Amino acid sequence: MIAFAFLLSVFFTKTRTASIIGYIIMILSGIISDNILSSIISDPNTPISVLRGISVIPQFCLFRGLRALRNGVAWGGPGMTWSNLTDYGMHEVFIFLVVEWAVFLLLAFYFEAVLPIGPGVKKHPLFFLPKALRSRSTPLSPDKGEESKDVAEERRIASTEEKFPIRVLDLHKRYPPSAGRGPKIAVNNLSMTIHESECFGFLGPNGAGKSTTINMLCGYLRPTSGTAKIRGLDIVEDVDEIHMQMGVCPQENVLWDDLTGPEHLRFYGRIKNLRGEELEEQVAFWLDQVNLTKAKNKTSSQYSGGMKRRLCVAIAMIGNPSVVLLDEPTTGLDPASRQDLWKVITEYKKSCSMLLTTHSMEEAEELCDRLGIFVGGKLAAVGTPQYLKAEFGQGYRLGITTPQEYEEETKKFVFEIAPKAIQLNSLAGTQNFEIPKNSIKLSKIFKVIEKEKEKRHITDWGLSNTTLEEVFLHIIETTMDTQSS
Ligand SMILES: Nc1ncnc2c1ncn2[C@@H]1O[C@H](COP(=O)(O)OP(=O)(O)OP(=O)(O)O)[C@@H](O)[C@H]1O
Ligand SMILES: [Mg+2]
Structure with a gap:
């Protein structure tokens, strides 16, 4: 029945709904067993096939077992022992329960992996077959529309040159209609690359699709079409391998209230295969880097907003990932902490490929080697800050x-x-x-x-x-005019 509960849990995303349905199933199976199955099971003329059919449902199988046990210990009877289990049908109950335990666990594992319920990229329904035997649905070919020369060149490079650690290829995300609103295209046919030891800055107004892109790259969201290659691995097919070399700091802090900073870092460090002394060294190093050593005994619920943010950045970097995605890492930090974190990011980017989103032009100029200006789900301009100023500055x-x-x-x-x-x-x-x-x-x-x-x-x-801010505002204004016309 525990395995059955695991299987059912796959179909729920909310604890409350799962608890309510769980109680309803318990009460209903109790009522059915007591009022209907009781007489069927105790009737000696009931065919064995009916009893076996009933046993397919684990609650009913358990009930059958309890009835058999009751008969086995009835006053004046010989008593139930291992040698006479068959006399009471108890052997079938054991076989059914053991087989069901294995089958339900396998089904739970399979449905969890493939059903598009809850967050995360789901596996192909035939994921256990070799890659060549799985057919992938034909991707959509969204309209590329008009593009500036730098964006068109970036698209060409992404599709032809394989040497870059991050290659985004025609990535497209359409959210289904919800709350009376139509479908929303959040990312429209994005193609770009991020080079080795480069920090690529994603700039764009609210709702431009920056976080949606990051969520697709880290496997939290499945692209509607298109894909991206992270060090040659596909974000849809090879998400588990990608996680081993990727660090992510999402826009919202994802922390457990009851765990301390070191406990969080130990947890993520173990996922990245760090053990023993090496793990402890890394935990101490990253706590120090983000200035949280003094607060190491506090739980994250006792942290301030800025401390939580710094812990999330440390979590992204523990285990030395070679690809790092940072979604507004310095939001809510005081100027001194922000400067400290800039130093950490500047040092770390030398050994990885980094994608960073920010609304601060100062931060973009300080940290990013190249910038992509993202408007309405599309790249409007891409290049070094100097190039963008020279090209788009007024x-x-x-x-x-x-x-x-x-x-x-x-x-x-x-x-x-x-x-x-x-x-x-x-x-x-x-x-x-x-x-x-x-x-x-x-x-x-x-x-x-x-x-x-x-x-x-x-x-x-x-x-x-011209300042970067002027360039940013100019590009947004002209792109929005073009998109709305
Ligand atoms: N689950 C969802 N269902 C429907 N639409 C969504 C969903 N999540 C995001 N969107 C929409 O997709 C668009 C892009 O959102 P996204 O969060 O990627 O923007 P962003 O560039 O990260 O913005 P910000 O700078 O405010 O963080 C927005 O219009 C948003 O309303
Ligand atoms: Mg965002």
Whole structure:
């Protein structure tokens, strides 16, 4: 009956529903046994085939066994012993229970592995056969639409070059309709690569599909179509092997309230095959790296939000995984802890391939070697921060400060030097202008302003390149306009 309970548990995702249905099954089988089966089993004319049919259900088989036991110990009888079990039909009860135990455990294991209930990527229904004998459903071919040249080149590289540790190939995720809303395409035909010793930053507005992508890469969600190769292993076919070399820090902290930091690290370290002294060394090392050594005796329920986040990053990195996925690892950290964690990530990325999502442009510039800007489930731009600024930046920003009464005169002066300049704002004598790229040589601006600054009463001035934030906002704005038109 325990094996039967394991089998039933596969079909439930909520404890409460499972408990209620469990009680209903118990009560119903009690009522049926007592009122219907009791007379059938005790009737000597009942055919053996009916008794065997009843025994297929483990609760009824147990009831049959209890009836046999009752007959066996009846007053005045010879008593039930191992030698006369057959006289009471008890031998069949034992055989049925043992066989059912094995069959139900096997079925529970099989359904758990293949049925698409609950989280995780499920195995092919014929997973026990060699790979070549399993036919995979034909993937959808979602429309690729228009792509910028860098995204198209990234797609070409992903599909042709196999040397990269992470290759995402036409990954697509469509959530089924729910709560009165239609289906949602969260990731639309994504192709990209992440190189060795590279930290790839995923930037994008809320709901762009960043976490959905990470959840597919780590095997928590099954792609609707497409796939990804992690060190040559397929995220749908080889998820167990992939887990041995991957570390993940999900967007939501996944911690047990009653376990301490070291207990969490020991648990995940053992999953990564660390044992004995090596495990203890790694636990101490990662606790120290994320500054949690002093809090090692506290349970995670006593941790602050930032401490929980740091523990999740340590969990992702214990066991030296060669592929690391970090979904907003520094959310909720104070500036000092964030700086410390940046150092840890910068050091660790040298020995792995890392995908990191963040909403902080400062963090992206500090940690990431390449960035992908993700909008509406698609990559809108990809490249190094310098490339994105040069390619998508709108120009230079010129800031000039004068006493307020010279504001108009200064404005005219800027338009004389750079006729295509756009005034962005003006406040108490400080004015900011955007100077389009290639409209004027930077050296000319420097020369003229430096020469004229005293005559023009300029007290302060500066010229800066486009920031990553401006590039990000510009790409999002233009991509959203294109997607909605
Ligand atoms: N289980 C689900 N069922 C239906 N839609 C979902 C589900 N999970 C996510 N979505 C939708 O998929 C889209 C992408 O969500 P996702 O969490 O991947 O975004 P994100 O880029 O990580 O956003 P954020 O920056 O806020 O973390 C969103 O529109 C979201 O509403
Ligand atoms: Mg997210």
